[in-house]
Amino acid sequence: MSPDKLLPKRPYLFRALYDWIIDNELTPQIVVNASRHGVNVPREYVKDEQIILNIAPHAVGQFVMNNEAIEFNARFNGVMQAIYIPMAAIEALYARENNEGLGFPPELYYEQQAINVAVEEAPSTQPKPKPAFKIVK
Template identity: 40%
Template sequence: MLSNRPYLLRAFYQWIVDSNCNPILVVDANNSRAKIPQDYAEGGEIVFNISPTAIRDLKILNDLIEFKASFSGVIHIISAPIKAVLAIYAEENGEGIFFDAEEDGEGDNAVEEMVSLKGIDGTGGVDMGLMEHQAGSGEPATVKSKPILKLVE
């Protein structure tokens, strides 16, 4: 299966904007494929306000996030692989999603990572991380636990 990370990024971005909050994007500044202004990186990360009023031309593709941002009056084209995204959250309350750092493996043996999803009660659920499979291995993805759906009243 495809990585679910870009789909989650798009969904959380829309949810944060629709909630009238400022989406904050955290990117791994050490990723060799990330095109970012290194002068603004701290501790191996760079933080961007990606609200519609702060940036222009946001594109969240399945393998890349790209936008234009201004730093000290200079416009930069920011580009980073989806695997370099560490978090997207609302500045106002910290609600969002945080990802584990991933190696940016390329080639035929690259493994597609999926974000681990939990049941709504915080337990069980489908561990999407266990559903990864190696490209070209011919082995089907396996699920170690059954999905749990509970009605919230």
């Protein structure tokens, strides 16, 4: 199978490492590229286009993880917020206590997704037609 047809490795590696961190009673933290399309995080905590989030079970609620994204609720400065992070935006997962983890390299699958989104969102180069008005009596 050609490399551009393969599913991304990131969700599978993420789940395995997340489980390992939790099973060892450590604190899972993620580094998120907040500039990626679809990321919903509190912008006031973003620094240099990145945010580091604690995703331990006691720190988040309604945690959902699938091949496309992770989502959960978390409190920031006492305010509950819904967080959504596409897998493409997760740059690293590690244990806070010992920094054991993985940095995720760019994957062709996600780069192609980003190109497709950019093309879909690009403004049309065709001029807009002038509105046609009719006189109604």
